Amino acid sequence: MRDALIARIEAGGPMPFEEFMGAALYGPAGGFFAGPVLRSEKEGDFLTSPEVSPLFGETLAGFVRSEADRIGETEPAVVEAGAGSGSLLRPLLDALGRVGGVWAVERSPAARAALAGRVPEAAGVEDLGRVPGGLRGVILANELLDNLPAALAVRIPQGWEEQWVGVADGALVPVGVPARPEVAAWADAHAGEVPVGSLVEVQIEAGEWVAAAVGLLERGALVVIDYGDIAEGLLPRRAGGTLRTYRAHHLGPDPLLEPGATDITMDVDFAALMAAAGAAGAEVSLHRQDDFLIGLGLEDRLAALRRRELELAATGDAMERLRIRSALADGRTLLHPRGLGDFRVMIARV
Ligand SMILES: C[S@@+](CC[C@H](N)C(=O)[O-])C[C@H]1O[C@@H](n2cnc3c(N)ncnc32)[C@H](O)[C@@H]1O
Structure with a gap:
């Protein structure tokens, strides 16, 4: 993928970041999500x-x-x-x-x-x-x-510059180019008052x-x-x-x-x-x-699981109790205020 992108850029010049990101994630030849591996599971690359x-x-x-x-x-x-x-x-x-x-x-x-x-x-x-x-x-x-895929804009004193992807010494490198009008317009509308040098993903x-x-x-x-x-x-x-x-x-x-x-x-x-x-x-x-x-009742559901766990502690089905305890911990993870709950x-x- 890297070599193919380098060849493409050497032939056609630097590419906008969104084009690079689209190829890196979804390009049929080697894109992160394009291969035979299922990415979104416990054994994969991220946990949702x-x-x-x-x-x-x-x-x-x-x-x-x-x-x-x-x-x-x-x-x-x-x-x-x-x-x-x-x-x-x-x-x-x-x-x-x-x-x-x-x-x-x-x-x-x-x-x-x-x-x-x-x-x-x-x-x-x-x-x-x-x-x-x-x-x-x-x-x-x-x-x-x-x-x-998103474009990348960098705040400069006069407005916005874009970061495209180019090649130097056989490596992919960021290249500053004047911002396309639609990129500058999006950044003006949505980036807020960011200091010079800030990097904004233009979505x-x-x-x-x-x-x-x-x-x-x-x-x-x-x-x-x-x-x-x-x-x-x-x-x-x-x-x-x-x-x-x-x-x-x-x-x-x-x-x-x-x-x-x-x-x-x-x-x-x-x-x-x-x-x-x-x-x-x-x-x-x-x-x-x-x-x-919580508005949809998840806390009540977790409370019911907790009651079930306590019942099982009394009746002694240890395996089932462990299963419920683990389901309870996973459910609570969805509400973690600095983790998934903050989504x-x-x-x-x-
Ligand atoms: C981070 S994963 C999340 C998967 C799942 N929603 C979850 O929460 O576990 C993002 C998924 O979106 C898929 N995807 C990316 N762009 C897409 C698009 N334009 N249309 C449909 N699926 C897309 C990717 O292939 C990937 O499987």
């Missing part, structure tokens, strides 16, 4: 809420139910985009019962194969554009938008994705869950940018060093996403994951 606990999907079934009531739909459609291994959809569908159609949108062939086995009732598609419009139901995306594709998702809904909600914040929350993190890599559950090297071998991700700019959803006609709200899940949940309703 649905991989931590099935209580995540089970609890979100309550959200789908309440949306179905709001729009007067007894059989809501369910779409999950970036559906990974199916660890969210499976418990959600089991808890939900009747649905009016299920779609699992996945770009990664390995994830699509896993989904076909684990959620066979879902129509597997590669791209959101293949989901039919006029949906009455809920579209979910957990830790998808942090993975969508134009994420905003377009949100607008397209809202556009598929006749009535219902888009739910985007991810790490990130609104601009004020992101400001202190913007000196060096929030772009980072992961590999085998640990922070990895600079994104330019081993393209294809690491996940590339960034904090999601939720203010920009809210603006995109609002412009697409949705009514938008933003929540913390812990508040959102943001954007709800865009139409």
Whole structure:
């Protein structure tokens, strides 16, 4: 992948960062998500809420139910985009019962194969554009938008410069170029008052994705869950940018060093996403994951598990007690105030 990118840049000149990120993550020849390895599972490279606990999907079934009531739909459609291994959809569908159609949108062939086995009732598609419009139901995306290719803008005294990817001495290196108008406009609108030298991830594709998702809904909600914040929350993190890599559950090297071998991700700019959803006609709200899940009854569910654990302590089924204890610990992880509980949940309703 690295050699192929170097050859491409030597032939055609430096490339915008979003083009580099798209190739490194999804390029058919060696992209991080393009190979046979399923990335989002315990043995993989990162651990997400649905991989931590099935209580995540089970609890979100309550959200789908309440949306179905709001729009007067007894059989809501369910779409999950970036559906990974199916660890969210499976418990959600089991808890939900009747649905009016299920779609699992996945770009990664390995994830699509896993989904076909684990959620066979879902129509597997590669791209959101293949989901039919006029949906009455809920579209979910957990830790998808942090993975969508973004441009990189650096604050300079006169405005913005972009960081593209070039080649020097046989290595991929950042190259400063004048910012394209759409990149400068996005940074002006969403970056806030950042000091000169700050690096801002320009998430134009994420905003377009949100607008397209809202556009598929006749009535219902888009739910985007991810790490990130609104601009004020992101400001202190913007000196060096929030772009980072992961590999085998640990922070990895600079994104330019081993393209294809690491996940590339960034904090999601939720203010920009809210603006995109609002412009697409949705009514938008933003929540913390812990508040959102507690509002849907997760604490009550955990309390019931705790009571069950205590009962088992009395009757002496040690194995079952251990299983419940572990499920309880995993469930609590979803609410950790400095961990998954600190994720943001954007709800865009139409
Ligand atoms: C970080 S993983 C999260 C997987 C799952 N949602 C979870 O929480 O475990 C992101 C997933 O989004 C997929 N993906 C990235 N871009 C996509 C797109 N435009 N459409 C659909 N899936 C996409 C990747 O292949 C990857 O499986």
